[in-house]
Amino acid sequence: MDTALFNLEEILDNYTFKGEYCGYSVLNNGHINNTYMINFATDEGEKSYILQQINTAVFKDPDVLMKNYIGVTDFVRSKVAENGGDPKREAVKVYCTNSGNSYFIDKEGRYWRIINYITDTVSYNFPDNAEICRSAGKAFGKFQQILADYPIDRLYETIPNFHNTVSRYADFEAALSADKIGRASSVEKEIDFVKSRKADCAVLLGLLEKGELPLRVTHNDTKLNNILFDKDSGEGICIIDLDTVMPGLSLYDFGDSLRFAGNTADEDEKDLSKVSFNTDIYRSYTEGYLSTAIDSLNDAEIYYLPFSVKLMTLECGIRFLTDYLNGDVYFRIAHPEHNLDRCRTQFALVEDIEKKYDELMALTEKICSQLRSE
């Protein structure tokens, strides 16, 4: 994706801001959209907004994307107000253009939107302590509860089959047989790793088909850095990055969170000896998550919590490997082997989760019985 900066004049033509523009900073910690903070000096001090370039190679229908986005953010905002929270700080708000649209297209054909910047918050790429993880678990559990009665038929699939692990496996097989840029022979070990876990990819979808797992409104990209924490209280107050809110399984959100937060290393760590799954983080996150979500989950949604962490980690590794085989066309990369590094990290993490599986099952059971006896 092109990373050329925004054209300020076009933005000022499309939106009316109070005060004088006084600068921007780049906030790109995601792999998909380009994100900036733009600042204005006003009589009441500096006011900032979040400017995002929507990646239309990934989100192919921006109209549908923004309909979802506005539907969900309006819904969250009104729920927050109903529950006595602060809608200005606990919900994302889309600013419309002067002509009332939720995004605009610049002269180069790039799509842009502007959302609120929430002051006095912090976000983390790495969980510095257990408390952060407990708050993160609580925040995603609460988010799931808030959206529990969002009309699911009003949601479009912004990326079809996003967490469909069977179709992710099929995409991998297609990339492998096409072997577009001749990389397959150099990643045989990784290919075998995926092939030997093919059966795992069908487990949750099988349970969904049998009606044992319910379809819910889920976030689908529950990385730690998609939570804004209040700088003083440490509470996770606002969930961001809502482009992939779609019908899904609660387990996708739980698993993806711990895939990211439970890793003792960075997502693209090259030194695999640093990669392991932190069971203390699992415990804290799960305690937080279940403290807000336990009553709304069925037995299968609880039983498969550890499995979901393994599966979402495997899925993410498969996606990185598939993109590597396809010639790096999806995720933003910083160097040629970046997707391969990310894939290897995910697979090392899968192996460690497999080793610790019984421990994770026991921990989950213990947390549930503690919560149920309270």
Ligand code: GN1
């Ligand atoms: C992407 O943009 P970001 O970093 O929040 C991706 C997720 C992956 C994640 C891996 C729309 O999320 O699905 O889990 O990278 N988002 C999309 O870090 O594909």
Ligand code: MG
């Ligand atoms: Mg993100």
